Amino acid sequence: MARNLILSGGLFHDFDATSAALAQVLADVGVESEITEDITGALSEPSEYQLITVNALRWQAKGFMLPAQARTTLLDHLDKGGGLLCMHAASICFDDWQGWPRVLGACWNWGKSHHPPLGWTSVRVLGGHPIVEGLRDFDLVDEVYSDLDVLPDVQPLASSLGQPLVWARPVRRGRLVYDALGHDVRSYDNEVHHTLLKRAALWLLKRPLVLGTDLQPAGRLRLLGQAAQRVEGFAVQHRAEDRSSRAPQTPVTTRVGNVKPDVGKNFSPPFMDSPSPQLAVVEAVFRPLKTVSKPLCPYHSAGAMKVQWRTSLH
Incomplete structure (x- = not known):
C-alpha cells in the first residue's frame, strides 16, 4: 500500500474535514494517508512517503515561513520520482519561496487573484490526459480560483468560468497534480471529482489507470464472476483513435497472464495504461466461450467503448 503524507491546516477552511475526506477517497485506490498540521516538522527530514499532499493555507502574511530544509525535502521527494498532489489553497501557500510557483505551475497574485462566492459551479472536463479521459462535465459546490x-x-485538464482548475505536469523526476477544487467537504461529494482524484493519485504513483469510470471494470467482473467458476486468462486490447485524423488506427493488445478470482468476489483487473489518451475501445477477453458485451463508459467523448467477457460456466 502506498503511503501519503497530507500537509494540512490553516485559516478560513475546515482542513480537518477536507483532509479526512481526501484520505478516504484515496484509500479506495490503496493509498494510506497520514495527516499532519506540523508542516515544518514533517518536512524536517527526508520523506519516506511515495506521495505528499498539500491541503493547507499557510503563507507569510500570517506568520508562516517554509524553512530551507522543508523546501529541500519537497524537491528531493520529486527528484526521487515521488508524487505531489496539491489541493485548492496550495496556490496561496509558501509564498516566501520563489521556487514554489515553478513547482506548482501557478501562484495566487494578491493584486489580481480572487474567487466568486462559494456556490454551485459547472466544471468542464477538457480531456487530453488519462486522469480525465472519458469523464463527463460535472457540477459541485466550491470556489473557483x-x-x-x-x-x-x-495545460488545463478541467476548467470553470474560463479558469484553469486542474492540471498535471512532470517536475524533476517526479509528478505533480494541482486541483484547485476542495474548499469544503461538499466538493468531495461529487463522484466524478472522486474519480478524478483517484486517477490523479494513481498517475502520481506511476501506477496503471483504469480508463472510463472507476466503477466499471471491477463491477462488471463481479456480476459475471457470480456465474463463473474460473477465469482462464485475459487480454486487454487498446485501439487509439486520433480525432484529428482519419487515418486507420492499429490496435495494440496486451496479454496479462491468468486471473482466477473467487466466485462472486469483487476484484480489479490489471488494466494497462492506454497507448493514447484518446482511448476508443477496451476489450477484456476471457476464455472460453460465453460472450457478454456491455458499454464500459457511456460518457466517453472519443466514441463507443465495450467490454467482452468470455467466462467458463462450469
Missing part, C-alpha cells in the same frame, strides 16, 4: 499567475506551459 480566478486570475492566478499560471505558467505558460500549464
